[in-house]
Amino acid sequence: MKRLIRRSAITLAVAALATGALATTAQAAPATATGGDPTLTDVYIWATNVNLRAQPTTSSPVLAVRSKYWLDAVCQKQGQSITDPAVGTNDWWTAVQEFSGSDIAYVNNLYLRGGQKIAGVPDC
Known part of the structure; x- marks a missing residue:
């Protein structure tokens, strides 16, 4: 019986450690998202199916x-005002690029964490 109790305790301890490690990994994910250019601010698209455009306008x-994606923010500037009934209105757009490098694309700040104008991202 003692052997069974000890095995059960060990199994529970291992499961708790594994769960804790996974939780720590999940919480640490944004910090590890700094895989891009260290001189640029990382930004997170919190929404789904967000268009990245050639210029800061829907046309x-x-x-x-x-x-739900991390990108490097190059700069931000005002462009076409976008209204999303579920989120609000914003005319600030951030020029972004993939961590691995890519062409510059613009995403409206409505869909980025950080507010109307994102701190740490310079103006274009």
């Missing part, structure tokens, strides 16, 4: 579509 071509 500009879509270069990519991203969901």
